[in-house]
Amino acid sequence: MVFYLIGLGLGDVEDITVKGLNVVKKCARVHLEAYTSILCYGLDKTNLEKFYGREVIEADRTVVEQESDSILSGADTQDIALLVVGDPFGATTHADLVLRAKQQNIPVRVIHNASIMNAVGCCGLQLYNFGETVSIVMWTENWQPESYYDKIAANRDTKHHTLCLLDIKTKEQSVENMMRGRKIYEPARYLTCAEAAKQLLTIVERRKEKGEKCAYDENTMIVGLARVGWDDQKIIYASMKEMAEIDMGAPLHSMIIPGETHPLEVDMLETFRP
Amino acid sequence: MVFYLIGLGLGDVEDITVKGLNVVKKCARVHLEAYTSILCYGLDKTNLEKFYGREVIEADRTVVEQESDSILSGADTQDIALLVVGDPFGATTHADLVLRAKQQNIPVRVIHNASIMNAVGCCGLQLYNFGETVSIVMWTENWQPESYYDKIAANRDTKHHTLCLLDIKTKEQSVENMMRGRKIYEPARYLTCAEAAKQLLTIVERRKEKGEKCAYDENTMIVGLARVGWDDQKIIYASMKEMAEIDMGAPLHSMIIPGETHPLEVDMLETFRP
Numbered sequence: 331m332v333f334y335l336i337g338l339g340l341g342d343v344e345d346i347t348v349k350g351l352n353v354v355k356k357c358a359r360v361h362l363e364a365y366t367s368i369l370c371y372g373l374d375k376t377n378l379e380k381f382y383g384r385e386v387i388e389a390d391r392t393v394v395e396q397e398s399d400s401i402l403s404g405a406d407t408q409d410i411a412l413l414v415v416g417d418p419f420g421a422t423t424h425a426d427l428v429l430r431a432k433q434q435n436i437p438v439r440v441i442h443n444a445s446i447m448n449a450v451g452c453c454g455l456q457l458y459n460f461g462e463t464v465s466i467v468m469w470t471e472n473w474q475p476e477s478y479y480d481k482i483a484a485n486r487d488t489k490h491h492t493l494c495l496l497d498i499k500t501k502e503q504s505v506e507n508m509m510r511g512r513k514i515y516e517p518a519r520y521l522t523c524a525e526a527a528k529q530l531l532t533i534v535e536r537r538k539e540k541g542e543k544c545a546y547d548e549n550t551m552i553v554g555l556a557r558v559g560w561d562d563q564k565i566i567y568a569s570m571k572e573m574a575e576i577d578m579g580a581p582l583h584s585m586i587i588p589g590e591t592h593p594l595e596v597d598m599l600e601t602f603r604p
Numbered sequence: 605m606v607f608y609l610i611g612l613g614l615g616d617v618e619d620i621t622v623k624g625l626n627v628v629k630k631c632a633r634v635h636l637e638a639y640t641s642i643l644c645y646g647l648d649k650t651n652l653e654k655f656y657g658r659e660v661i662e663a664d665r666t667v668v669e670q671e672s673d674s675i676l677s678g679a680d681t682q683d684i685a686l687l688v689v690g691d692p693f694g695a696t697t698h699a700d701l702v703l704r705a706k707q708q709n710i711p712v713r714v715i716h717n718a719s720i721m722n723a724v725g726c727c728g729l730q731l732y733n734f735g736e737t738v739s740i741v742m743w744t745e746n747w748q749p750e751s752y753y754d755k756i757a758a759n760r761d762t763k764h765h766t767l768c769l770l771d772i773k774t775k776e777q778s779v780e781n782m783m784r785g786r787k788i789y790e791p792a793r794y795l796t797c798a799e800a801a802k803q804l805l806t807i808v809e810r811r812k813e814k815g816e817k818c819a820y821d822e823n824t825m826i827v828g829l830a831r832v833g834w835d836d837q838k839i840i841y842a843s844m845k846e847m848a849e850i851d852m853g854a855p856l857h858s859m860i861i862p863g864e865t866h867p868l869e870v871d872m873l874e875t876f877r878p
Contacts, residue, residue: 419725
């Protein structure tokens with residue numbers, strides 16, 4: 331039989347493809363990767379079960395990464411599916427799981443869907459002009475990495491746009507709960523466009539102090555995107571300084587630092603001025 | 605009312621999302637962008653009309669690019685949709701059409717889907733390690749551009765993967781038919797992985813003769829992809845020399861020239877050896 335990896339798209343239950351929905355309905359078992367991005371919103375187990383009219387089994391990170399055999403179990407005699415937000419090969423490749431299935435001679439089929447990696451084209455910047463994608467991590471008082479800055483700088487050097495995926499903190503434990511072994515988790519936290527812009531500005535300040543030539547400054551025009559593909563999607567084209575003060579609303583947020591822009595790209599971006 | 609841009613995904617009628625299908629059913633008029641990639645396959649007007657249970661109006665390139673008002677006409681009082689293979693902002697941004705709608709104060713909604721730009725992750729290479737995407741054009745005897753070589757070389761320099769979209773020739777007229785003004789079109793032609801590999805090898809031969817240091821050679825391992833997302837999808841990981849002799853079957857083909865590969869990426873690629 332077949333192990334299906336099914337993309338759920340950008341976050342609404344109806345974003346699954348017709349093909350994906352048909353497979354979900356016929357599978358013996360359907361798992362849901364429950365640690366990624368937006369499950370805390372509309373796309374939770376209860377909503378999905380109601381929409382599919384069937385049981386869905388939540389699989390947290392430990393299960394997907396370390397106990398993959400429990401997901402694959404029975405796939406030699408029955409169809410089994412794992413649901414993944416976005417595309418199954420978007421931010422995480424699920425290569426481990428696919429390799430494990432192949433080792434067990436279980437055929438793997440992928441049902442693709444939109445992911446933030448291609449949906450960002452909606453701001454008007456051409457997808458093929460993007461360079462490497464970076465992840466901007468949420469700074470703490472004592473941990474303020476800057477490695478993504480150098481990647482943005484490299485893309486700016488070669489005139490490419492940079493998609494910045496913004497950090498998500500889910501299933502974090504307080505130090506006390508962790509020490510006491512209590513599985514109580516803090517509310518999920520999401521890096522916002524404003525916070526990310528502030529971090530980027532702090533980095534250039536530090537670099538300037540060291541006498542470095544900087545890849546951008548507070549007047550550099552950037553793109554903030556929130557809830558891409560949702561009814562209340564918001565796109566803003568503003569200077570980095572402005573972005574640091576703009577409330578883009580509920581998560582998920584992403585950001586683009588454009589490289590060289592073409593006239594048609596600019597025409598579209600200009601429609602997103604605050 | 606609303607103008608909808610709806611992605612059809614990778615080429616099967618069932619690749620539309622549930623949300624997209626619901627919108628198609630309620631719209632007053634549904635146009636189909638009929639000049640892109642794979643419409644000549646399963647995704648033609650007749651199949652779509654049967655699947656949707658409604659009329660679909662074909663819009664060729666001239667209509668979409670120069671007569672967009674005929675598509676937008678009535679969208680101030682009725683819901684109108686344009687169906688697009690892949691994602692509406694994949695290879696073509698449809699920015700012109702979106703701008704035109706905005707000028708007319710027509711709300712635009714995008715229903716995203718998978719496109720080759722994100723679906724290529726299925727070979728195991730991480731999407732965020734890709735650099736600029738290139739298009740490889742089909743050479744003729746007298747027209748053999750090499751500009752994509754320099755982009756691949758730049759990506760290889762910075763250790764990034766390069767997705768190569770392979771040329772499609774549809775609605776071409778013979779010189780005679782064109783001169784006589786006869787709208788008779790030659791059969792569609794699609795650049796194959798083998799042909800693309802041969803062109804890439806010819807380019808490095810020419811560069812070597814000029815004494816240039818080359819970005820790859822015939823032993824460089826590359827990825828060929830055919831019919832991504834289809835039941836008979838084929839992925840091959842082989843040297844460029846081998847790829848030049850491999851028959852990947854029916855179109856569409858794409859190719860990836862990897863940059864620096866990580867162990868997990870290699871593990872996945874190795875499963876696609878011929």
